[in-house]
Amino acid sequence: MASVLPASNTSMRSDRNTYVGKSFVHVKNPYLDSMDEDVLYHLDLGTKTHNLPEMFGDVKFVCVGGSPNRMKAFALFMHKELRLTDSEEDIKDICAGTDRYCMYKIGPVLSISHGMGIPSISIMLHELIKLLYHARCSDVTIIRIGTSGGIGIAPGSVVITDEAVDSFFKPRFEQVILDNIVTRSTELDKELAEEIFNCSKEISNFPTLIGHTMCTYDFYEGQGRLDGALCSFSREKGLDYLKRAYNAGIRNIEMESTVFAAMCRLCGLKGTDTCIMMELVFLLQESCRDGIETTKETAVLSLKQMA
Amino acid sequence: MASVLPASNTSMRSDRNTYVGKSFVHVKNPYLDSMDEDVLYHLDLGTKTHNLPEMFGDVKFVCVGGSPNRMKAFALFMHKELRLTDSEEDIKDICAGTDRYCMYKIGPVLSISHGMGIPSISIMLHELIKLLYHARCSDVTIIRIGTSGGIGIAPGSVVITDEAVDSFFKPRFEQVILDNIVTRSTELDKELAEEIFNCSKEISNFPTLIGHTMCTYDFYEGQGRLDGALCSFSREKGLDYLKRAYNAGIRNIEMESTVFAAMCRLCGLKGTDTCIMMELVFLLQESCRDGIETTKETAVLSLKQMA
Numbered sequence: 001m002a003s004v005l006p007a008s009n010t011s012m013r014s015d016r017n018t019y020v021g022k023s024f025v026h027v028k029n030p031y032l033d034s035m036d037e038d039v040l041y042h043l044d045l046g047t048k049t050h051n052l053p054e055m056f057g058d059v060k061f062v063c064v065g066g067s068p069n070r071m072k073a074f075a076l077f078m079h080k081e082l083r084l085t086d087s088e089e090d091i092k093d094i095c096a097g098t099d100r101y102c103m104y105k106i107g108p109v110l111s112i113s114h115g116m117g118i119p120s121i122s123i124m125l126h127e128l129i130k131l132l133y134h135a136r137c138s139d140v141t142i143i144r145i146g147t148s149g150g151i152g153i154a155p156g157s158v159v160i161t162d163e164a165v166d167s168f169f170k171p172r173f174e175q176v177i178l179d180n181i182v183t184r185s186t187e188l189d190k191e192l193a194e195e196i197f198n199c200s201k202e203i204s205n206f207p208t209l210i211g212h213t214m215c216t217y218d219f220y221e222g223q224g225r226l227d228g229a230l231c232s233f234s235r236e237k238g239l240d241y242l243k244r245a246y247n248a249g250i251r252n253i254e255m256e257s258t259v260f261a262a263m264c265r266l267c268g269l270k271g272t273d274t275c276i277m278m279e280l281v282f283l284l285q286e287s288c289r290d291g292i293e294t295t296k297e298t299a300v301l302s303l304k305q306m307a
Numbered sequence: 308m309a310s311v312l313p314a315s316n317t318s319m320r321s322d323r324n325t326y327v328g329k330s331f332v333h334v335k336n337p338y339l340d341s342m343d344e345d346v347l348y349h350l351d352l353g354t355k356t357h358n359l360p361e362m363f364g365d366v367k368f369v370c371v372g373g374s375p376n377r378m379k380a381f382a383l384f385m386h387k388e389l390r391l392t393d394s395e396e397d398i399k400d401i402c403a404g405t406d407r408y409c410m411y412k413i414g415p416v417l418s419i420s421h422g423m424g425i426p427s428i429s430i431m432l433h434e435l436i437k438l439l440y441h442a443r444c445s446d447v448t449i450i451r452i453g454t455s456g457g458i459g460i461a462p463g464s465v466v467i468t469d470e471a472v473d474s475f476f477k478p479r480f481e482q483v484i485l486d487n488i489v490t491r492s493t494e495l496d497k498e499l500a501e502e503i504f505n506c507s508k509e510i511s512n513f514p515t516l517i518g519h520t521m522c523t524y525d526f527y528e529g530q531g532r533l534d535g536a537l538c539s540f541s542r543e544k545g546l547d548y549l550k551r552a553y554n555a556g557i558r559n560i561e562m563e564s565t566v567f568a569a570m571c572r573l574c575g576l577k578g579t580d581t582c583i584m585m586e587l588v589f590l591l592q593e594s595c596r597d598g599i600e601t602t603k604e605t606a607v608l609s610l611k612q613m614a
Contacts, residue, residue, distance in 0.1 A: 029538035038534065069406045099376040100423065116407065117426025119562050123526045129536035167483045176474045177528045178540060178548040219430045221484045227345065229436035229574055231336035233485060241485040255426050267536060 023139050025132040026268050038134065040127040044097035047134055055094075056135035060108040062128065062142040062269075064121070066256070068102040068113040074145065075104035075111040082107050100124075114256065118217060121256040122263070129267045141192075142269045148254040149223060152246045154207055158200065160193045161213040164257035167222060169214070169248040173258040186261035211251030215258040223253050330446055332439035333575050345441065347434040351404035354441055362401075363442035367415040369435065369449040369576075371428070373563070375409040375420040381452065382411035382418040389414050407431075421563065425524060428563040429570070436574045448499075449576045455561035456530060459553045461514055465507065467500045468520040471564035474529060476521070476555040480565040493568035518558030522565040530560050 032038065039046040063078075065071050075091055084107055094103040101124050104111045112128065114121040132140055150157055163171050164186040173184045193210050200208035220228025224238035233241075245253075339345065346353040370385075372378050382398055391414055401410040408431050411418045419435065421428040439447055457464055470478050471493040480491045500517050507515035527535025531545035540548075552560075 027536045029533070029535060031533045031538060031542070032536075035534060067406050099374050115422045115424075115427055116430060117422075117424045119424025119524050119526070120422055120427050122524075123423060126527050126535045126537070133536070168486050175528060176524055178531060178545065179475050182539075217426050217429075217483055219426070220433050221482060224485060226336070226338045227342060228336060228433045229334045229339075229440070230433070230570070231338060232489075235338070238485065263537070 025137050027133045042100040042123050043095050043127045052134040058108050059110050059137050062110045064112045064114050065145040066116050071111045071113040075106050078106040078109050117255045118259045122259050125263045140269050142264050148252040150252050158208040159252040160210045162190050162193050162210050163212045164261040165212050165214050167216050173262040184262035186258045212249040213257045214250045214253045332444050334440045349407040349430050350434045351402050359441040365415050366417050366444050369417045371419050371421050372452040373423050378418045378420040382413050385413040385416050424562045425566045429566050432570045447576050455559040457559050465515040466559040467517045469497050469500050469517050470519045471568040472519050472521050474523050480569040491569035493565045519556040520564045521557045521560045
């Protein structure tokens with residue numbers, strides 16, 4: 001894999017990252033520290049307008065998902081779980097000044113929406129990573145909580161991703177930088193995936209597995225669906241593709257995992273420059289009917305064909 | 308350019324498209340008409356749950372943009388302009404059951420949000436095109452009203468796109484279908500662009516031009532910005548890229564135009580299987596501060612360097 005940065009740029013890491021025993025979130029941009037102000041446009045936050053260390057310095061967990069409603073529901077759920085003393089009404093959207101993303105803070109947990117697709121989550125991640133860097137956050141774990149289409153698994157299953165792959169089943173993210181293509185690794189923290197998997201055993205009636213996750217740029221033509229406005233392949237060809245994906249160890253398909261894995265890994269969002277990624281197929285939540293329907297549909301279809 | 312469909316599939320076009328004098332919106336999917344029900348998951352609409360011809364049959368114009376707030380503001384503006392007799396309070400989000408997109412109908416005009424990036428607008432376009440097809444809409448014009456970063460033009464300029472190009476300055480959209488890459492044309496209706504340009508002359512203090520629009524998958528590393536969490540190129544290299552883009556006729560950069568042009572063109576969203584695409588850089592609207600800032604920034608930067 002080509003490195004994202006030339007060797008001469010390795011000095012750009014802030015020395016904040018060398019404090020003993022702590023892993024600080026870092027950027028890989030030599031220009032950032034010399035900027036007079038850093039405006040996080042799409043989060044409606046900035047280094048001159050907000051005291052980011054005070055607002056976010058204690059963040060240890062970041063949970064991200066596509067839907068704003070779902071991430072608000074998750075924030076309210078976390079508030080209950082953490083038994084915080086402040087009122088539920090105090091949980092306000094920190095990014096209310098923009099409608100690009102929403103963000104809630106519940107104690108040490110941030111809950112943020114990212115929209116749909118690689119470009120949308122990528123903008124949010126650039127600004128989130130800068131936010132955590134400016135706030136001097138350390139030892140941060142990030143978890144994506146998304147909906148996805150299952151392949152050969154029971155509807156409603158939870159897939160914990162051990163490897164994010166692209167449409168060609170390769171564990172890579174191809175980032176276009178100006179007019180160059182740079183390939184980035186999408187390697188994930190397998191130990192952490194195992195840890196989370198072990199936790200899931202304590203919850204009954206919640207089928208959970210570890211598998212590869214395929215990330216596509218398109219929901220319809222890219223995922224073998226026959227119900228888009230455009231469909232140029234046969235039913236058989238679509239099923240053959242899904243079968244080949246299954247044989248390559250892929251258990252679900254979504255639209256954000258490769259860039260999520262690549263960016264978090266590059267910026268130290270979990271321990272030794274790794275990050276974790278989980279795809280949780282949400283159940284029984286009105287706000288994600290689309291995902292559930294899709295999951296059911298694809299899973300039932302593929303189960304039938306793969307028996 | 309490779310055709311999206313094999314020759315044998317040309318029969319899949321509905322005969323609805325042959326009515327004399329009318330150009331119907333069509334799908335290119337041989338499976339759709341045989342489906343018992345078509346659920347437009349991300350719009351919270353469906354052929355069994357909604358009477359789509361009754362709800363949408365009179366639609367002639369579709370305006371799309373990234374931000375939900377802005378598309379609501381646009382709907383209210385259109386309501387005023389069209390002097391419709393119904394109350395402003397009657398303008399409700401038709402997709403209120405989902406938070407993926409929002410949609411408003413004002414007489415023959417639909418106003419829809421599409422989020423950020425190619426994958427996000429692509430999901431919406433698949434479902435919008437199916438919606439217009441099911442509703443038997445004809446002679447539909449679609450206009451994207453977006454924010455963008457300008458190259459070598461004055462801040463606040465309006466760019467009407469005559470050609471959408473990718474990061475390599477090519478007028479193409481590479482669609483991954485299963486594990487194949489299909490190249491689609493991003494040709495636009497130049498006559499219509501001229502027509503709109505002529506209209507703009509009637510509005511003073513509103514600098515407008517026709518130019519190529521570059522569409523990228525990434526806001527930071529892909530557009531030569533030096534303020535992302537990751538930046539591996541030098542200031543000089545970034546400026547050189549923008550200069551080369553300017554010399555190739557590109558006047559602005561955004562993140563949706565290539566797939567928008569490709570899909571609309573394929574499905575007859577304007578006259579003879581073509582579509583129009585306009586990038587309007589909104590001005591003086593609170594809800595798009597990010598876009599304005601970006602435009603100002605990039606434009607000023609590039610103007611300085613290109614003088």
